[in-house]
Amino acid sequence: MDQYAASMRRYVQYMLYVVALFVLGWGFTPYDSMFLGLILGSAFSFYNLWSMYTKMKQLGQAATGEKKVYSIGTLSRFAVGALAAIIAIRYPETFHLVGVIIGLMLTYIIILIDSLLQIRRL
């Protein structure tokens, strides 16, 4: 497994741990809407992570001349953020907006923390 795939695997692992914590919070604490918002945001964040991974991989292959690539999918990730916001605004009693925003940012927070840990390990 190359370094890129290994780091992606690590991010997915951390994401799953955190989402499991959110599900426990939804089940065992009285803050239902907050944790549902976090779970919704994390689900969309997961899609963003996968989209980013596949597009970067294609871009790397394009650079070595194996494949063609036309975009890195930024617009589709913006659209996912907008969709999450629309759902949270449409159903405010079910999904807490702040939770959805934090959930959407979960991937980026995990990538930041993991890269800081990797730098410290070097």
Added chain:
Amino acid sequence: MALGSLAAAIAVGLAALGAAIGNALIVKSTLEGIARQPELKSTLQTIMFIGVALVEALPIIAVVIAFLVM
């Protein structure tokens, strides 16, 4: 309502502009690096991934805030 939509459009537009410039710089440097040393593709892809993720975090928040303003 009209002013709210205008504010949202400006927020998203400026955020997208910033993200476009940031992503373009990251992708340009990475492609140059891969073209020069293809054996470092995996390492450079990891660094590009981290860079693109950090650049894209703020515009996505801007999109959400734009929807709130509307």
